[in-house]
Amino acid sequence: MSSQLSAATLLLIAHGSRDPRHAATVEALVGRIRALRPALDVATAYLEFCAPRLPQVTERLGGAPAVAVPLLLNRAYHAKTDIPAALRASGADLPLADVLGPSPLLLAALERRLAEAGLDVDSDAVRARTGIVLAAAGSSDPAAGRVTRALAAEWRRARGWAGVEVAYAATAATGHRVPGAVASLRGAGAERVAVAPYLLAPGLLPDRIAAAADDDADLVAGVLGDAPEIARLLLHRYDEARLGARGAVGQGLRRGA
Template structure:
């Protein structure tokens, strides 16, 4: 019996670095589980689309598919776009069992990835002192999603015993520059920014630009293709694959 195929589903970006990073992360998953068929896809702005990937998998004989939304919060894309993707696949391939798992989310292991990326940024900037942090993320029109990021920021700050503010690159205040200036107004002078983004692109670049203009000493790279993220993807897949098993009535 062939295991269900795994499709990672990222948002997509006009920046080619974004698609390349998602492809690298998906390849890392593929290397961890060479027995599985693993493909990447994008909601928009990048190729391939999830429907294109599903068409190819069905043509090859797969009749079970698990979609893993590579989204860090449960917001608009997860609640609207992902269900539309599933419905489109089911309409085109009614005999195929397809399920979407919970979003990737922000696992506690991701804080270790943040630390790793930030240490690299601090070394590159030759910054040896640190007295505050900003956690930058995309932001959402959903206040619950932003509140979740704020909780993660507090956990990250507690991890390092440093004051921390959450900042958002779109939709919600404060922007990274505003957060850095607020901390500077509180007397902090050595402020670093952790990038809670999956991949490079316009929003991470803008967040970094605003932070550095406001006086941040360093801004980390996005999380990128890390084993910690790949392990969570596979954990999501394991749950989704079990959910595809029919339960006798």
């Protein structure tokens, strides 16, 4: 990693929440990023509820090179609309990195949380008998739902789970809720069912998922949070966007732009 490539600040943009656990999780994740790449400047901004907000942070950067990295799993409304609009409103013309999903690192983080909750994810026999509910927030954007379902299918194929069913916590999303997904997996022959929240921080939706799973599932994992794989993935998205922005400038220069 060249010093030139690492010169731009990683501007992590999180949604924000009234739940203080959200900001605490984001800060823990930032700590992991800094530990992985100590020379990299990392700043955090929130869209709502928490401070600092995006205009405050971009003003503090003062036009210095930065890459905006959304702390989002899917390309839904926040990624397609909210964050670009917030960047424009703050007057910041920054490269915008891709969202986290899909990625094998997300599957690794999900399995880390399942293992921490007591599931032997390294046992082929255990996986073959266990169904997984991939419990996502949900979105009214059909493309986001397709990506989540594709991730679930890949997880089952790659790791040999008895089944992986997607369930949603948000009422706006169409599809299974957690109890329905658990019932579907048991009906398909899963001897044990574990719920893996496909969410980045504690809050209302993870609490709703845990409550819904309490009477039906055998095990409920924690949110992805500050898993090391998430920190590595954020850095990967930062590097992709930084290299892409530098390449675009170079192409423009070669065209005489």
